[in-house]
Amino acid sequence: MSEKNHRVSRRQFLTYTLTGVGGFMAAGMLAPMVRMALDPALEAAGDSEFVSVGLSEDEVSEEPQRVDFSIELDDGWYSSEQSRSAWVLREGNEILALSPICTHLGCTVNWGTNEENPEEFFCPCHFGRFERDGTNIPGTPPTRPLDVYEVEVRDGMIYLGQINQRG
Structure with missing residues (x-):
């Protein structure tokens, strides 16, 4: 196969790179927020305290x-x-x-x-x-x-x- 068929333009490379980096940053920001929101629901329910x-x-x-x-x-x-x-x-x-x-x-x-x-x-x-x-x-x-x-x-x-x- 020739390299011509698999070439990525500069614009496509930039789009892929920025999308990947943006997605990684968004996941890094959302993970703690999701964990904080779900943490009380995931805690084991204790016995009633007297x-x-x-x-x-x-x-x-x-x-x-x-x-x-x-x-x-x-x-x-x-x-x-x-x-x-x-x-x-x-x-x-x-x-x-x-x-x-x-x-x-x-x-x-x-x-x-x-x-x-x-x-x-x-x-x-x-x-x-x-x-x-x-x-x-x-x-x-x-x-x-x-x-x-x-x-x-x-x-x-x-x-x-x-x-x-x-x-």
């Missing part, structure tokens, strides 16, 4: 007690501390920790603040009511029970995990 609420097992009674605690949240590359609350009570031999967030519109429920029904959780936003165990009372706005925290007892102290939806 947080001490500073309440001992002996202090828990059948009367709901409000406990405030904080958890550390990792959102991608940002770590922050978030305040949380729970209503902790003993139901038989079990310890129950209820979320104070109303399942109707997300307002905060309180125990015993309704004068007409002092032995219930009450949501002042739309007069939602819940039984002592967090189940919603029929005929009131909430359509499902209060959410519950995972509860663990370690060395006599109460630890709460993630919130689970009921009903």
Whole structure:
């Protein structure tokens, strides 16, 4: 074969060279950005962490007690501390920790603040009511029970995990 058939013009050589170098540079710039965007999604999901609420097992009674605690949240590359609350009570031999967030519109429920029904959780936003165990009372706005925290007892102290939806 002759060399005439395989010659590359200067213009073609420049086009090929610049396209190759540009593509290499673009790949070098995009690779870290793609890695950064996908890194949190590729991380292995850890087990839910339990947080001490500073309440001992002996202090828990059948009367709901409000406990405030904080958890550390990792959102991608940002770590922050978030305040949380729970209503902790003993139901038989079990310890129950209820979320104070109303399942109707997300307002905060309180125990015993309704004068007409002092032995219930009450949501002042739309007069939602819940039984002592967090189940919603029929005929009131909430359509499902209060959410519950995972509860663990370690060395006599109460630890709460993630919130689970009921009903």
